[in-house]
Amino acid sequence: MKGTTEAGRTEIRPAGRPDLRGQVEDFLFYEAELLDRWQLDTWLALWTPDCMYLVPATDRAEGDPDVDLFLIRDDHFLLSQRVASMLDGTAWAESPHATTQRMITNVRASEVAGGVIEVHANFLIHRSRGGRCDAYPGRYEMRLVPGGPAGLRILLRRAVVALEELRPQGRISIIL
Amino acid sequence: MTESPYVIDDRETPRFRVRRSTMVASEILDEERRQIFDRSWLYVGHESEIPAPHDFRTRSVGGRPIILTRHTDGSVQVFINSCPHRGMQVESRPQGHGRFLKCFYHGWSFNTEGALVAIPDEASYGENFDRQNLGLVHPPHVASYRGFVFLCWSADVVDLETYLAGAADILDLFADQSETGMRVIGGTHLYAARANWKLLSENSYDGYHALTTHHRYLAMLKASGKDLQSVFRSSGGTPALGWDLGNGHAVIGGSDGSGGNNTGLGRDLSGPALVKQIARRDRFAELYGADWADRMFSGRNVVIFPNLALVDLIMGITIRTYYPVSPDYMEVSAWSLQPSDDEPELRQMRQENFLTFWGPAGLATPDDIEALERCQKGFAAHDQAPWSDISRGMVRSRPAFNDELQMRVFWREWDRRMTGTVHPLEGPALPRSGRLALPYVSANQ
Ligand code: FES
Numbered sequence: 338m339k340g341t342t343e344a345g346r347t348e349i350r351p352a353g354r355p356d357l358r359g360q361v362e363d364f365l366f367y368e369a370e371l372l373d374r375w376q377l378d379t380w381l382a383l384w385t386p387d388c389m390y391l392v393p394a395t396d397r398a399e400g401d402p403d404v405d406l407f408l409i410r411d412d413h414f415l416l417s418q419r420v421a422s423m424l425d426g427t428a429w430a431e432s433p434h435a436t437t438q439r440m441i442t443n444v445r446a447s448e449v450a451g452g453v454i455e456v457h458a459n460f461l462i463h464r465s466r467g468g469r470c471d472a473y474p475g476r477y478e479m480r481l482v483p484g485g486p487a488g489l490r491i492l493l494r495r496a497v498v499a500l501e502e503l504r505p506q507g508r509i510s511i512i513l
Numbered sequence: 514m515t516e517s518p519y520v521i522d523d524r525e526t527p528r529f530r531v532r533r534s535t536m537v538a539s540e541i542l543d544e545e546r547r548q549i550f551d552r553s554w555l556y557v558g559h560e561s562e563i564p565a566p567h568d569f570r571t572r573s574v575g576g577r578p579i580i581l582t583r584h585t586d587g588s589v590q591v592f593i594n595s596c597p598h599r600g601m602q603v604e605s606r607p608q609g610h611g612r613f614l615k616c617f618y619h620g621w622s623f624n625t626e627g628a629l630v631a632i633p634d635e636a637s638y639g640e641n642f643d644r645q646n647l648g649l650v651h652p653p654h655v656a657s658y659r660g661f662v663f664l665c666w667s668a669d670v671v672d673l674e675t676y677l678a679g680a681a682d683i684l685d686l687f688a689d690q691s692e693t694g695m696r697v698i699g700g701t702h703l704y705a706a707r708a709n710w711k712l713l714s715e716n717s718y719d720g721y722h723a724l725t726t727h728h729r730y731l732a733m734l735k736a737s738g739k740d741l742q743s744v745f746r747s748s749g750g751t752p753a754l755g756w757d758l759g760n761g762h763a764v765i766g767g768s769d770g771s772g773g774n775n776t777g778l779g780r781d782l783s784g785p786a787l788v789k790q791i792a793r794r795d796r797f798a799e800l801y802g803a804d805w806a807d808r809m810f811s812g813r814n815v816v817i818f819p820n821l822a823l824v825d826l827i828m829g830i831t832i833r834t835y836y837p838v839s840p841d842y843m844e845v846s847a848w849s850l851q852p853s854d855d856e857p858e859l860r861q862m863r864q865e866n867f868l869t870f871w872g873p874a875g876l877a878t879p880d881d882i883e884a885l886e887r888c889q890k891g892f893a894a895h896d897q898a899p900w901s902d903i904s905r906g907m908v909r910s911r912p913a914f915n916d917e918l919q920m921r922v923f924w925r926e927w928d929r930r931m932t933g934t935v936h937p938l939e940g941p942a943l944p945r946s947g948r949l950a951l952p953y954v955s956a957n958q
């Protein structure tokens with residue numbers, strides 16, 4: 338579904354595998370609700386042990402995490418540490434934790450080699466806490482693999498925030 | 514001595530207090546703009562951000578839009594990003610490359626030295642039109658120290674090296690970490706905090722808050738198998754202390770003498786990566802002497818007055834600068850500085866470590882921001898609860914890294930600029946010694 342043309346720009350293809358979309362949407366909606374309800378331990382179990390959770394810098398959306406500055410580059414260990422601190426109340430920026438509401442839309446799915454499903458989707462997350470409400474718009478580029486309690490597991494999530502800068506949000510203390 | 518309404522510097526008790534109204538009053542911010550931001554050398558960027566001739570970056574420095582560019586002859590240029598014709602911001606892209614900067618409003622074009630090179634229909638201006646004087650305006654002072662570019666908006670200021678005083682040594686400790694030059698990697702952390710800007714100066718070298726505020730970061734390190742004692746225990750060398758560097762600059766840091774073995778606040782290096790790290794340290798010990806190499810490889814937090822923080826966690830360096838938009842809101846920009854000749858394994862560790870700690874989505878910075886924002890909320894009651902206490906370590910002859918000497922140094926300079934109050938030094942400021950001079954600790958015991 339996504340490739341790079343010779344001119345170097347992202348190639349957007351008209352359709353993926355509509356037959357996969359229902360399953361993928363259900364999965365994305367399920368994990369979004371787990372996040373909004375702060376059931377983060379259940380949510381963490383949706384990730385593969387070799388997973389990667391990436392959020393590029395706002396001024397370098399196409400960056401490479403080995404070369405460029407990112408906002409998040411968590412492997413499974415770091416992601417599980419992030420989640421543990423969000424649950425035990427020591428992630429002060431989320432203690433008490435914010436109220437969030439996620440909209441997941443524009444879902445497209447296609448199968449690449451070996452049963453890996455490539456997913457593109459848009460998100461809009463509202464985070465409300467301490468007398469303010471901030472919006473986090475963006476898009477997901479994900480790779481899912483079959484398996485796990487929900488039928489799919491997350492191998493890769495690249496959450497590209499559609500903001501020039503994190504102002505006034507100031508932080509990403511929730512999971513995108 | 515004049516009694517400052519804002520800073521009580523009582524050496525007898527001893528006690529150091531700062532009035533919280535300085536964090537909320539808009540008249541204070543107006544005065545800070547005049548007395549501090551317009552009269553200090555401010556950080557513009559790093560030369561590595563514009564590696565090739567005609568590369569440019571645009572940003573705001575001290576509230577004014579600037580263009581940082583490299584001219585055809587390789588020189589670093591800074592000018593005000595406002596067209597001499599009728600004022601339009603000439604370039605709006607944050608970064609790019611071009612021989613000419615063209616103002617689209619009426620089409621005036623400038624070269625990368627700022628000179629006006631083309632005007633549509635120039636004949637309409639007549640024969641006496643002085644194109645020479647219609648180039649992009651340069652700030653009164655621009656200077657570079659070891660790749661770090663600064664400007665000053667006032668003509669009346671000491672030269673950059675004099676201004677940096679002992680902090681020049683500290684910049685050397687960053688700049689020396691690569692024989693091929695340090696470089697700022699692509700990508701910027703552009704974020705904000707709903708808090709007064711001075712709180713971030715305090716926080717950037719606050720050695721006292723780590724154990725509580727960054728509990729979760731330390732828990733992560735512990736879970737990774739790191740021996741946390743090794744982070745805080747010095748294995749020889751000199752203990753981590755706070756140092757007055759002169760002119761309001763201060764640093765916390767020491768020299769652990771572990772020969773490159775210590776990865777500081779970072780996950781342990783893999784065997785092969787550790788070998789490379791030790792080899793790097795040995796190479797620098799050969800070049801600059803073991804004392805200097807130990808300092809280079811021991812980490813430090815410095816704040817160059819008023820708003821430039823550089824923090825070296827050994828496996829990751831950040832450059833951070835921040836400006837007030839209002840008394841209770843600041844914008845922060847931060848970059849990652851790395852050796853340009855880094856081995857892939859070490860670069861990988863630096864990338865990881867940088868992000869686990871820093872940035873608005875790391876395992877530490879969001880909690881710092883939370884702390885600062887909640888201080889700001891507390892300051893709403895500044896009339897009833899007027900004072901903050903910054904006395905920690907005043908009773909010691911040599912305050913430690915987790916004391917508050919460095920913040921007192923900041924506030925004394927702040928008070929001098931704002932009210933003219935001259936506070937005596939708490940101890941001698943660490944003079945500029947140069948990398949080949951005395952080791953860190955013995956210069957000032
Ligand atoms: S304002 Fe730039 S050409 Fe007129």
Ligand SMILES: [Fe+2]
Pocket residue numbers: 716722723726727877881
């Ligand atoms: Fe901190």
